[in-house]
Amino acid sequence: xxxxxxxxxxxxxxxxxxxxxxxxxxxxxxxxxxxxxxxxxxxxxxxxxxxxxxxxxxxxxxxxxxxxxxxxxxxxxxxxxxxxxxxxxxxxxxxxxxxxxxxxxxxxxxxxxxxxxxxxxxxxxxxxxxxxxxxxxxxxxxxxxxxxxxxxxxxxxxxxxxxxxxxxxxxxxxxxxxxxxxxxxxxxxxxxxxxxxxxxxxxxxxxxxxxxxxxxxxxxxxxxxxxxxxxxxxxxxxxxxxxxxxxxxxxxxxx
Amino acid sequence: xxxxxxxxxxxxxxxxxxxxxxxxxxxxxxxxxxxxxxxxxxxxxxxxxxxxxxxxxxxxxxxxxxxxxxxxxxxxxxxxxxxxxxxxxxxxxxxxxxxxxxxxxxxxxxxxxxxxxxxxxxxxxxxxxxxxxxxxxxxxxxxxxxxxxxxxxxxxxxxxxxxxxxxxxxxxxxxxxxxxxxxxxxxxxxxxxxxxxxxxxxxxxxxxxxxxxxxxxxxxxxxxxx
Numbered sequence: 001x002x003x004x005x006x007x008x009x010x011x012x013x014x015x016x017x018x019x020x021x022x023x024x025x026x027x028x029x030x031x032x033x034x035x036x037x038x039x040x041x042x043x044x045x046x047x048x049x050x051x052x053x054x055x056x057x058x059x060x061x062x063x064x065x066x067x068x069x070x071x072x073x074x075x076x077x078x079x080x081x082x083x084x085x086x087x088x089x090x091x092x093x094x095x096x097x098x099x100x101x102x103x104x105x106x107x108x109x110x111x112x113x114x115x116x117x118x119x120x121x122x123x124x125x126x127x128x129x130x131x132x133x134x135x136x137x138x139x140x141x142x143x144x145x146x147x148x149x150x151x152x153x154x155x156x157x158x159x160x161x162x163x164x165x166x167x168x169x170x171x172x173x174x175x176x177x178x179x180x181x182x183x184x185x186x187x188x189x190x191x192x193x194x195x196x197x198x199x200x201x202x203x204x205x206x207x208x209x210x211x212x213x214x215x216x217x218x219x220x221x222x223x224x225x226x227x228x229x230x231x232x233x234x235x236x237x238x239x240x241x242x243x244x245x246x247x248x249x250x251x252x253x254x255x
Numbered sequence: 256x257x258x259x260x261x262x263x264x265x266x267x268x269x270x271x272x273x274x275x276x277x278x279x280x281x282x283x284x285x286x287x288x289x290x291x292x293x294x295x296x297x298x299x300x301x302x303x304x305x306x307x308x309x310x311x312x313x314x315x316x317x318x319x320x321x322x323x324x325x326x327x328x329x330x331x332x333x334x335x336x337x338x339x340x341x342x343x344x345x346x347x348x349x350x351x352x353x354x355x356x357x358x359x360x361x362x363x364x365x366x367x368x369x370x371x372x373x374x375x376x377x378x379x380x381x382x383x384x385x386x387x388x389x390x391x392x393x394x395x396x397x398x399x400x401x402x403x404x405x406x407x408x409x410x411x412x413x414x415x416x417x418x419x420x421x422x423x424x425x426x427x428x429x430x431x432x433x434x435x436x437x438x439x440x441x442x443x444x445x446x447x448x449x450x451x452x453x454x455x456x457x458x459x460x461x462x463x464x465x466x467x468x469x470x471x472x473x474x475x476x477x478x479x480x481x
Contacts, residue, residue, distance in 0.1 A: 077453065078454055172403035174402070195402075213446050222446060
């Protein structure tokens with residue numbers, strides 16, 4: 001039942017975990033399509049030119065809750081911009097041969113942030129965000145996810161309240177998250193500013209909501225609370241969250 | 256909404272407030288121009304939302320935090336008092352910054368965009384080379400602000416020197432230096448431009464100079480550097 005504010009940068013990952021095969025499996029399970037997962041030390045690997053991955057639904061598929069116009073700008077301009085700028089930044093550098101998750105961790109650099117971090121993390125965050133929603137989303141989770149929610153928050157309603165609070169009180173730009181804490185093996189709600197994501201904290205992300213103003217301004221203007229409620233009532237994909245929880249547990253067992 | 260004469264520099268520091276239980280709280284200052292008067296640089300829709308919704312919300316939440324702080328102090332509740340600091344910083348900073356911002360803007364028919372001719376104009380040329388170079392620098396730094404924040408032209412009142420600075424979120428300029436006095440602040444939070452310029456913050460920055468109130472900036476500068 002802990003809500004932590006991720007404003008200070010602290011990496012709990014050791015460098016051995018960063019490049020271990022377990023971490024590669026973890027990163028692959030987070031995405032529905034395969035991404036080259038290369039290790040720095042392997043020579044002759046394909047350059048991991050980062051793609052602009054489309055959402056797993058048409059740009060108008062989330063209407064009326066999230067407009068096509070919003071998706072066209074948010075994915076077509078903001079997300080695309082992060083991808084293009086990241087590729088420009090990493091071209092010809094050693095980051096160019098790494099997976100997106102490895103670029104994030106390397107450029108996060110245990111808190112001494114390097115220039116590619118912002119773009120890399122934002123690419124990852126936006127991909128994760130599109131996959132956190134689906135047409136006809138909302139409703140309630142079930143199965144093991146619901147069990148853990150009841151265990152760690154008391155009830156589904158309590159989780160919703162805590163998530164709403166995190167998303168509402170993240171001041172300025174940032175994200176609200178539901179994560180699986182790999183050490184304590186429990187669900188936690190987090191908020192983070194700008195591009196920071198739980199990968200740099202050793203938590204396994206399960207769900208995210210973008211609360212940068214560009215995510216909701218066209219549809220909701222200043223009314224962020226309405227956007228948050230709409231996301232939870234109509235858009236969130238609890239299926240995606242359940243799959244990710246499964247993958248999180250597998251990744252722990254695999255260690 | 257009501258038109259009002261420009262508040263002069265002397266009363267700038269005295270934000271409109273009302274007394275509740277001995278605690279001074281704050282109210283939304285009026286703009287001295289209509290919402291649509293800054294078009295086409297900034298749309299009337301943005302000005303109205305920015306003033307009536309965003310700034311008002313900072314004031315509402317600031318007042319609430321101040322009342323809670325007042326309460327906590329009276330009870331000797333130190334941990335609550337400390338916990339409230341972030342709400343006070345965010346919302347109080349939002350109120351301070353936006354109160355300055357409205358004065359930084361003026362319709363073109365009232366001098367908005369007209370470059371400063373007196374000592375401030377001279378200082379800009381001396382320090383930055385030209386107004387164009389200052390604008391280019393502020394636009395570059397404003398575009399580079401990650402997430403939400405502000406870009407400022409300031410005068411260091413100790414060193415009597417012009418400075419360009421940025422602040423994150425609603426941090427007021429003094430968080431970058433106690434002797435910094437804001438002359439021109441440009442809000443680069445997405446709410447300041449998104450409905451009109453969408454993701455293209457550089458276009459917003461390019462256009463806002465057409466409505467910057469250099470008369471006000473000069474008054475502030477001349478007070479610090481007579």
